[in-house]
Amino acid sequence: MMVSGTVEKTEVVPIASSSDVVLVRQRVRAWATELKFSLVDQTKIVTAASELGRNTLEHGGGGSLELALIVNGMRRGIRLCFSDHGPGIPDIAQALKDGYTTGQGMGLGLGGSKRLMNEFEIETKPGGGTLVTAIRWK
Amino acid sequence: MMERIPILRMGNYLLVTIQVDMHDKLALTLQDDLTARISEVDAKGVLIDISSLEIVDSFIGRTLANIASMARVLDAETVVVGMQPAVAITLVELGMSLPGIRTALNVESGMEYLRDTVGVHEGSDDGIGDSRED
Numbered sequence: 001m002m003v004s005g006t007v008e009k010t011e012v013v014p015i016a017s018s019s020d021v022v023l024v025r026q027r028v029r030a031w032a033t034e035l036k037f038s039l040v041d042q043t044k045i046v047t048a049a050s051e052l053g054r055n056t057l058e059h060g061g062g063g064s065l066e067l068a069l070i071v072n073g074m075r076r077g078i079r080l081c082f083s084d085h086g087p088g089i090p091d092i093a094q095a096l097k098d099g100y101t102t103g104q105g106m107g108l109g110l111g112g113s114k115r116l117m118n119e120f121e122i123e124t125k126p127g128g129g130t131l132v133t134a135i136r137w138k
Numbered sequence: 139m140m141e142r143i144p145i146l147r148m149g150n151y152l153l154v155t156i157q158v159d160m161h162d163k164l165a166l167t168l169q170d171d172l173t174a175r176i177s178e179v180d181a182k183g184v185l186i187d188i189s190s191l192e193i194v195d196s197f198i199g200r201t202l203a204n205i206a207s208m209a210r211v212l213d214a215e216t217v218v219v220g221m222q223p224a225v226a227i228t229l230v231e232l233g234m235s236l237p238g239i240r241t242a243l244n245v246e247s248g249m250e251y252l253r254d255t256v257g258v259h260e261g262s263d264d265g266i267g268d269s270r271e272d
Contacts, residue, residue, distance in 0.1 A: 018161040025159060025193065043193055043224040047232060050195040054162070098233050108196040112232035 002121045002133065004079070005072030013065045015056045015082075024053040024065050031067050031078055035138060045078060045136050048113035052082045052132055055109050059102070060084025060130055070135065077118070077137040085129040092122050143168045145175050150182040151252060152214075157190045165201040173208045181214050183252035187245055189220030199234045206239050215255045216240065219248035 013027050014020060028049040032042040049065070056063045063084030070079050089095045096111045110132075114120040119135035141164055146153040152175055154168070172184065186202065188194065194202075206216040219242045221229075229236065242248035 018163050022159050022161045029192070040224045040227055043222075043228045044231065047193045047195050047228045050193060050197075051232075054195075054197060108233045112196060112234075115231050115233070116228065 002119045002135070003072060004119075004135070005070040005075070005077065007079075008069040008071055010066055010068045013067065014062075015053055015064055015084075016062045018054075018057065021050060021053040021057060025050050027065075027067060028078075028080065031069070035069065035076065035078055037078070037136070037138060041136065041138075044116040045080075048116040048134060048136075049080055051109040051113040052080065052134065055132070056082045056084045056130075059089075060086030063129075072137075075137050077135050079133065079135045080117075082132045083129065088124040088126045088128055088130055089122065090126060092124065095122075141167075142171065145171060147175070147179055147181070150180070150256065151249075152176065152179070152181045152184045153187070154185070155187040155190070159192070160198060162197055165198055169201050169205050169208070172205055173212065176209055176212045176214050182256040184209050184214055184216040185245065185248050185252060186216065186218045187220050187248075188218060188225075189222065189244075191225065192222070194221070194225050194229055194234075196232060196234060199229060199236055203236060203239055215252055217242050217248040217251050219243065219245055 011027065013024050015024060025046050029042060029046050032045045037045065053065060061084060063082065066081040068079040070077050094100055096114065098108055098111045113134065117134040117136050121133045122130065124130040143154060143156060143164065152172065175181065176184065202218055209216045217240045221241060240251065242251055
């Protein structure tokens with residue numbers, strides 16, 4: 001079960017084109033900077049957001065990112081929720097495997113972004129869209 | 139007008155500095171433009187400066203690898219220079235070690251590598267003074 005917390009504030013970024021993925025990177029960078037993550041952590045969070053945002057666009061046919069500042073006791077973190085109404089992921093375990101791809105990527109998007117974040121969860125059902133939630137704690 | 143990343147020519151070399159946050163289509167345009175230019179001017183070396191890039195994700199990484207492979211097939215060497223340390227750490231954790239891509243810390247050592255690998259083409263018509271921008 002994913003550790004979560006109280007949501008302090010949120011922002012929604014729509015994802016409908018490849019320039020929106022750039023916007024996702026910029027907004028996530030702004031949030032990670034504001035939360036005073038180290039440069040390496042900022043880079044990891046933004047890179048994960050770029051991978052997941054691209055998945056939302058390419059595999060989910062577009063959707064949105066909800067950014068949230070979450071607080072759990074003394075810990076603060078950034079939560080990224082990518083949602084789409086696409087075909088869903090038939091086999092999550094396979095999709096998380098490095099090198100597995102249905103698109104033209106390298107198949108590092110899901111597994112790679114899971115490694116870059118602290119908490120990672122996928123909810124999906126065939127034909128019912130996909131929700132990927134990822135958290136990085138400070 | 140379509141957005142493009144400029145490619146500079148300096149003698150037998152092509153130089154690219156990526157200074158914008160590239161969306162995927164822009165990265166693919168760069169890949170096409172660079173391969174076209176390599177064969178057009180018979181370039182022997184390609185230097186790509188990514189020191190302004192704040193992230194390299196799997197797509198950009200793959201595009202850089204593709205450029206290097208296509209250049210090799212066209213008889214040109216590619217060197218990617220200036221990757222920020224935070225970007226390098228993240229790339230490896232992401233699972234990409236950029237195999238097949240030659241890297242250097244900065245433009246100077248990248249050019250040195252190209253000169254050593256490609257060999258000096260002194261006295262050719264298109265010397266250093268002939269740099270121009272597309």
